[in-house]
Amino acid sequence: MRINDLFSEDDLRSIREATTAAESRTGGEIVPYVVERVLDHDEARWRGAALGALGAALVAGLVNAFGDFWGGYGVWWITLPAVVGSGLGYVLAGIDAVGRRLIPIDHLEGAARLRAESAFLEEEVFNTRDRTGILVFLALFEHQAVILADEGIHRAVPKDEWLHLVDDLVAGIKARRAREALCETLTRCGEVLVRYEVKLRPDDEDELSDAPRIRER
Numbered sequence: 001m002r003i004n005d006l007f008s009e010d011d012l013r014s015i016r017e018a019t020t021a022a023e024s025r026t027g028g029e030i031v032p033y034v035v036e037r038v039l040d041h042d043e044a045r046w047r048g049a050a051l052g053a054l055g056a057a058l059v060a061g062l063v064n065a066f067g068d069f070w071g072g073y074g075v076w077w078i079t080l081p082a083v084v085g086s087g088l089g090y091v092l093a094g095i096d097a098v099g100r101r102l103i104p105i106d107h108l109e110g111a112a113r114l115r116a117e118s119a120f121l122e123e124e125v126f127n128t129r130d131r132t133g134i135l136v137f138l139a140l141f142e143h144q145a146v147i148l149a150d151e152g153i154h155r156a157v158p159k160d161e162w163l164h165l166v167d168d169l170v171a172g173i174k175a176r177r178a179r180e181a182l183c184e185t186l187t188r189c190g191e192v193l194v195r196y197e198v199k200l201r202p203d204d205e206d207e208l209s210d211a212p213r214i215r216e217r
Contacts, residue, residue: 031208129207
């Protein structure tokens with residue numbers, strides 16, 4: 001899954017417009033932030049190599065036990081399947097759908113959370129007059145989403161309000177509807193802020209850019 005495969009220029013414009021519209025009725029400042037992946041390829045690849053080596057060696061051992069397939073050359077049935085299996089596992093783990101399943105879900109969630117917190121600081125989402133910044137973060141490879149709100153939002157909006165939005169956003173990523181799901185989430189963020197009366201100041205200014213932040217990592 002590549003960033004450019006999911007977000008065209010029109011998509012980026014739609015995301016920006018959804019952000020602007022969501023902010024037009026409330027004092028919240030919303031920052032959409034998308035990364036292609038948080039974790040590097042090596043973790044999944046080496047897990048795949050280890051599993052491939054183990055699986056191939058096990059199969060070879062069973063074949064040898066029942067049929068003496070290797071003709072008495074024990075060294076071959078010990079070493080060759082493990083080497084071939086590790087190489088195959090390493091290559092297959094480079095496929096996103098395979099590699100993602102080799103990484104424990106709690107590791108995916110934790111990595112996305114840490115990257116979102118880093119993005120919150122990087123974009124200075126805290127740097128608003130009333131501390132009403134919100135980061136809407138997507139990690140595409142990991143199929144993870146995080147919504148982080150600043151103190152001014154926390155005082156007004158219960159944390160549970162964001163859980164359904166995150167779940168729907170993740171479902172959209174999995175269905176390859178990242179742009180639509182993100183725009184819907186931005187709209188719903190605005191609705192939540194209106195419902196909890198995070199009010200628009202008469203002298204309101206756009207303190208954080210509405211443009212989506214798109215990163216490879």
